[in-house]
Amino acid sequence: MTTTTLPASRFAAVRQVADAVLFEGYVLYPYRASAAKNRLRWQFGVLVPPAWGSAHGEHCFQRTELVMEPRGDATVHVEARFLHAQRRTVEEAREDGTFAAVAELHLPDRVLVPWDEGTEERVEMSVRVAELEAGEVCLPFARPAREETEPVLDAAGRSVGRVVRRTERIDGVVRLRAEELTLPYRALKLTAVVENTSAWDPKAEAAGRADREEAIPRALVAAHLLLCLDAGSFLSMTDPPEWAKGVVAACANQHTWPVLAGENGRADVVLSSPIILEDHPAIAPESAGAMYDATEIDEILALRTAALTDQEKREARGTDPRAAAVIDLADSMPPEVLERLHGAVRALREITGPASPTAPPPGELPHDDTVFRQDTPWWDPARDDTADPSRDRILVDGTPVGPGSRVLLRPGLRRSDAQDLFLQGCSARVEAVLHDVDGGVHLAVTVEGDPGADIRREQGRFLYFQPDEVTPLEDA
Known part of the structure; x- marks a missing residue:
């Protein structure tokens, strides 16, 4: 050695x-x-x-x-x-x-x-x-x-x-x-x-x-x-x-x-x-200091810590020097630092490739290898074709699918929720087409024949599948 x-x-x-x-x-x-x-x-x-x-x-x-x-x-x-x-x-x-x-x-x-x-x-x-x-x-x-x-x-x-x-x-x-x-x-x-x-x-x-x-x-x-x-x-x-x-x-x-x-x-x-x-x-980088809490969420912890009573803070300060430092941090955190903890998007996928004079219709994804460059991100309200879950349609196996479409559910093996496997082969109605900030597409659906479908629809509680997990059926 x-x-x-x-x-x-x-x-x-x-x-x-x-x-x-x-x-x-x-x-x-x-x-x-x-x-x-x-x-x-x-x-x-x-x-x-x-x-x-x-x-x-x-x-x-x-x-x-x-x-x-x-x-x-x-x-x-x-x-x-x-x-x-x-x-x-x-x-x-x-x-x-x-x-x-x-x-x-x-x-x-x-x-x-x-x-x-x-x-x-x-x-x-x-x-x-x-x-x-x-x-x-x-x-x-x-x-x-x-x-x-x-x-x-x-x-x-x-x-x-x-x-x-x-x-x-x-x-x-x-x-x-x-x-x-x-x-x-x-x-x-x-x-x-x-x-x-x-x-x-x-x-x-x-x-x-x-x-x-x-x-x-x-x-x-x-x-x-x-x-x-x-x-x-x-x-x-x-x-x-x-x-x-x-x-x-x-x-x-x-x-x-x-x-x-x-x-x-x-x-x-x-x-x-x-x-x-x-x-x-x-x-x-937004974290202002260690909170020592497993799976910590800095903003919630800072707000909750600042809301402790004076007696609770006295006991925390006497528990451990690191706990005392957390109390002092929450009490002294400026509003602009706390505001930074509210959220950050780190991994937006950059859309690159040759510019095209003809982009797909709003909410519709190209079904070939073409990649469109947009000067304004799709989630920016300033765009004319901002994503609209109540109107958007996408192509699935060459068939436009959107709100009102009927699909056959085919949950993929990559899904971690075992409950989805019970829906294999069930028919469902698409309620919305949703896009996430990484460019992924998700279909919000209600299962046909579900007696609670109307309640789910009113409350906005849907099941979610990706396009490759459904097969289009004849539209209603």
């Missing part, structure tokens, strides 16, 4: 997304320890001590397998990241100078409560690819147990209590190996394993303290990997080149999923995450 360290800039572009993975679901709205959703913590990437995991059905390792194309004497740089949970208790000062544990300690600006905080940990290693081909390289690591005490003072500087933080010992190992693949081009399969090897005290089992709360302080929480190849590239696991699809499909990723990270067009950095992401994930 080499001592070469990776320049910080190579991981800098990935750090923001990796931090979001690290703190995904760390504290949920309304950001108070007393909220039911914040009583069961640590949902993603939790690697528990093996003895506890085997007895309780949780895993103690992550395995990442992917294909890389190293060049020359390349080096693989690895950074394993996780949270180490430290248990915080709150104690109140007594008149005799002693301290006693309490459920709440009220201060003017916050209410301190017991809580498990997460401290970020990193394990870094750099290994030449040639060493990995020669055999597995292991890097054991340990984080010692510790206890820290922080005094809590009032406005006059008098001691009113203290916060005690206790951290349990954690042991683990990072294992790397590489094997050459039989392919037209030189490529290797890289395997990276992160494992918790911490001991588990059987006395805890005997004393009835075998619940998850006891195992968490000895777990690697939100564990994930950053990998970088200083010369060469990784292959995408979701969109590999044709020549590598077989070996990519054979890679066994357990409890994690690797994606290309960093700037689009680059393939030298990978984020292997317990949360399934797409290649080159990114944080929305």
